[in-house]
Amino acid sequence: MLVTQFQIQRLSTRQEAEEVSAFMLSDRSFDDTRYTPGELKHFRELPVRALAGDCIIWYARNDEHAIIGINVIAENEQQTGGYNWDYLVVHQDYRKVGVAAGFLDQMYRYLADVRARYIVxxxxxxxxxxxxxxxxxxxxxxxxxxxxxxxxxxxxxxxxYRKLV
Incomplete structure (x- = not known):
């Protein structure tokens, strides 16, 4: 089942938000599924908040069009170039095939484009x-x-913490 073909996209539709939420709540995303009540709420609401511009979510799909990973960042509340990195999650069957590296590359390119100062x-x-x-x-x-x-x-x-510039 290990496939190295995947595509990373930025979440932009309600359908994508629902799929990302379902992936986050699935038993193949996080290794530790003893979620806090706040995490469960976050997994349901965060993708919708991305549509409103509160954060950025990138997701990866495999050849069968299934979501196999997500990456989430948001500028911090001070809006002075600091970013918070909330989640990097790769489906358990697709780890060690480059998905996380693809997310990192996409994230760092975005952070460079917006001249982010640091990430926490x-x-x-x-x-x-x-x-x-x-x-x-x-x-x-x-x-x-x-x-x-x-x-x-x-x-x-x-x-x-990582300083970027």
Whole structure:
């Protein structure tokens, strides 16, 4: 089932928003499916918010036209060139075939075009998130903070930063 053919597009229609939401809520997206109530709400509402311009969502489709990944960023509330990177999620069957690298390339090109100054992202400190933690570090991010018990008791939020210009 591993196919290296995929296409990345920016979310722009209500139909795409519904498909992205369904992908985020599927059992083949995130490894840790013990979602917080806020995450569930976010997965349902975030794609619609992208249509309103509150964030940018790119999604990848395979040859069968199924969504196999998403990437989400938004300019921070200060609107001074800082960006928040909320999600990079690749379908479990399509990892390690270049989808994440394609999203990173698309994201960094966009951030360069808008002259973004920096990007901040975060993840959980549980072992299920070790892969994304390593990816952040490989891509020039620095761990700048930890918020204890952020998600649930014993699950800290790790905060990463990368200066862009």
């Amino acid at each position: 992202t975060y993840t959980c400190d549980l072992p299920e998130y070790a892969t994304i933690q390593r990816m952040f570090l490989r891509n020039g991010f620095t761990l700048i903070g930890r918020c204890p018990d952020y998600y649930y008791e014993g699950e800290d939020r790790l905060i990463y």
